[in-house]
Amino acid sequence: MEIVAPSTEQLLADFESKINAEIKIEPRDWMPEEYRQNLIRQMSQHAHSEVIGMQPEGNWITRAPSLRSKKILLAKIQDEGGHGLYLYSAAETLGVSREQFIQALHEGKAKYASVFNYPALNWADMGAIGWLVDGAAITNQVSLQRTSYGPYSRAMVKICKEESFHQRQGYEIMWRMMEGTKDQQQMAQDALNRWWWPALMMFGPHDSDSPHSTLAMKWKIKRESNDQLREKFINKTIPQAELIGLKVPDQNLQLLEDETYKHGDINWDEFWAVVKGNGPCNQQRLEHHIRAHKEGAWVRETAIASAKKHNI
Amino acid sequence: MEAQKKYYLQLADNALILSHRLSEYSSHGPFLEEDLANTNVALDLIGIAESILEQTAKIDGKGLTGDDLAYRRGEHEFYNCLLVEQPNTDFAFIMVRQFLTDAFHFYFYSELTKSKDKFLSAIAFKSLKEITYHLRRSSEWLIRLGDGTQLANDKTQHAVNTLWKYSNEFFTENEVDIEMKKSGVGVDLKEVKSLWSQKVNEIFFMAHLKIPENDFQLTGGKQGNHTEYMGYILTEMQFLPSKYPDAKW
Numbered sequence: 053m054e055i056v057a058p059s060t061e062q063l064l065a066d067f068e069s070k071i072n073a074e075i076k077i078e079p080r081d082w083m084p085e086e087y088r089q090n091l092i093r094q095m096s097q098h099a100h101s102e103v104i105g106m107q108p109e110g111n112w113i114t115r116a117p118s119l120r121s122k123k124i125l126l127a128k129i130q131d132e133g134g135h136g137l138y139l140y141s142a143a144e145t146l147g148v149s150r151e152q153f154i155q156a157l158h159e160g161k162a163k164y165a166s167v168f169n170y171p172a173l174n175w176a177d178m179g180a181i182g183w184l185v186d187g188a189a190i191t192n193q194v195s196l197q198r199t200s201y202g203p204y205s206r207a208m209v210k211i212c213k214e215e216s217f218h219q220r221q222g223y224e225i226m227w228r229m230m231e232g233t234k235d236q237q238q239m240a241q242d243a244l245n246r247w248w249w250p251a252l253m254m255f256g257p258h259d260s261d262s263p264h265s266t267l268a269m270k271w272k273i274k275r276e277s278n279d280q281l282r283e284k285f286i287n288k289t290i291p292q293a294e295l296i297g298l299k300v301p302d303q304n305l306q307l308l309e310d311e312t313y314k315h316g317d318i319n320w321d322e323f324w325a326v327v328k329g330n331g332p333c334n335q336q337r338l339e340h341h342i343r344a345h346k347e348g349a350w351v352r353e354t355a356i357a358s359a360k361k362h363n364i
Numbered sequence: 365m366e367a368q369k370k371y372y373l374q375l376a377d378n379a380l381i382l383s384h385r386l387s388e389y390s391s392h393g394p395f396l397e398e399d400l401a402n403t404n405v406a407l408d409l410i411g412i413a414e415s416i417l418e419q420t421a422k423i424d425g426k427g428l429t430g431d432d433l434a435y436r437r438g439e440h441e442f443y444n445c446l447l448v449e450q451p452n453t454d455f456a457f458i459m460v461r462q463f464l465t466d467a468f469h470f471y472f473y474s475e476l477t478k479s480k481d482k483f484l485s486a487i488a489f490k491s492l493k494e495i496t497y498h499l500r501r502s503s504e505w506l507i508r509l510g511d512g513t514q515l516a517n518d519k520t521q522h523a524v525n526t527l528w529k530y531s532n533e534f535f536t537e538n539e540v541d542i543e544m545k546k547s548g549v550g551v552d553l554k555e556v557k558s559l560w561s562q563k564v565n566e567i568f569f570m571a572h573l574k575i576p577e578n579d580f581q582l583t584g585g586k587q588g589n590h591t592e593y594m595g596y597i598l599t600e601m602q603f604l605p606s607k608y609p610d611a612k613w
Contacts, residue, residue: 110390117604117613118431119414129390130403137396233611348394351455354512
């Protein structure tokens with residue numbers, strides 16, 4: 053019997069019918085190269101974000117003001133690293149190794165969330181990061197639980213559970229500080245002032261300016277657009293700020309008749325400057341990662357050498 | 365009462381300060397898995413410290429909290445051994461410091477399960493599960509470091525040569541240790557030392573590491589006399605409660 057390989061058109065049609073039927077694409081399934089590349093870009097960016105995101109919070113572990121807050125922060129940072137691990141593993145199913153992902157990061161070919169290029173300057177930043185940055189991330193990730201690529205979707209389900217804790221603990225820090233002394237309240241407002249706009253920028257450019265979005269939406273890698281997700285986040289977060297007496301730093305914010313908010317203009321010049329490497333901490337974050345990786349080389353080498361000796 | 369309190373603080377402070385050193389290392393690990401393992405140990409240790417400090421505050425009866433004891437004591441009122449405050453010079457230093465402390469913790473807390481003090485006995489039982497894992501991890505790492513590449517062996521031997529002089533303080537009995545041992549609350553440090561030495565010899569043998577010939581030892585931490593590093597640790601750790609004494613976090 054003659055076996056005829058299906059044509060690319062047929063493979064693409066099968067692939068798209070699976071997508072339309074909400075059947076997950078698995079690593080061994082045929083997929084268009086653009087789909088694979090889009091996922092590699094997005095998943096590695098997501099994994100790197102988790103790992104680089106450990107740095108601004110790590111900046112405050114040794115100054116956490118109570119045993120409880122130190123435990124929570126340690127556990128949270130550990131969670132973020134764990135998310136990085138799932139995501140690297142899920143992304144490796146696309147045929148790229150973790151070492152290659154790290155190399156691309158170090159060479160500036162792979163990105164991470166620009167928000168982590170902002171500095172963490174006071175203890176309330178630990179609250180603002182959890183509440184706003186994890187809050188923005190979770191808005192996106194809840195949607196990504198339904199992403200079409202199976203390993204990514206499953207990683208997201210697990211990650212979302214932990215991220216919702218992170219957001220709550222961040223809000224709890226802000227709430228405690230707003231209940232506290234004048235100094236604490238000022239720290240909390242200062243942190244909100246500095247993190248609000250970078251958090252809104254996390255959703256990416258407006259839909260009209262988002263280069264990767266069209267195919268990603270068609271193939272259900274992305275399920276909701278940047279602007280839709282940003283609006284969701286804003287509508288959820290502003291009442292939380294008001295509840296504890298914080299003021300969102302947007303003079304042009306409007307409450308619309310349908311109880312949703314219209315935000316003022318986002319400074320896209322700043323967004324692109326940070327994306328292109330000119331944020332307050334871009335160089336610091338990347339150099340830190342490169343340095344730790346280099347300093348760890350002899351440890352990785354001895355671990356391999358020892359495993360070989362003992363046939364592990 | 366005072367002796368009991370100081371005995372508790374000796375245990376808590378070893379865990380608290382070592383946890384602090386490990387927490388400094390977050391995002392500095394040689395690879396992600398090890399970064400997480402390191403943080404995990406930091407978390408276990410701060411958990412032990414927190415339980416003991418809270419209990420100390422309770423038996424002290426002056427209305428203080430565990431946080432007050434961690435964040436509002438001066439350097440001379442900390443009773444951790446000098447080893448745990450030594451810096452994270454490199455991964456070899458971190459792991460040698462960890463192994464020497466884990467081995468001490470393992471045999472110390474194993475003995476402490478027999479304490480007449482119900483709290484200490486309970487905390488020892490609970491902590492041993494974690495400490496057993498810590499010791500397994502640091503023992504395995506010491507073998508990887510010592511029995512892998514020559515470079516790693518050199519670095520690890522250098523760490524051993526530097527840190528060894530702080531290792532006997534765990535077993536140097538002070539008045540509090542003697543009093544607590546007599547009353548059946550504390551443990552016999554000679555017994556712990558003997559088991560510890562056996563373990564150290566075993567792992568060093570497998571890791572091709574040598575105990576330094578110069579057995580000079582430094583002590584002082586258990587009496588509140590620390591190395592220069594301690595002031596910086598506390599300055600950083602206690603920064604917010606010191607600067608904003610009225611704030612609740």
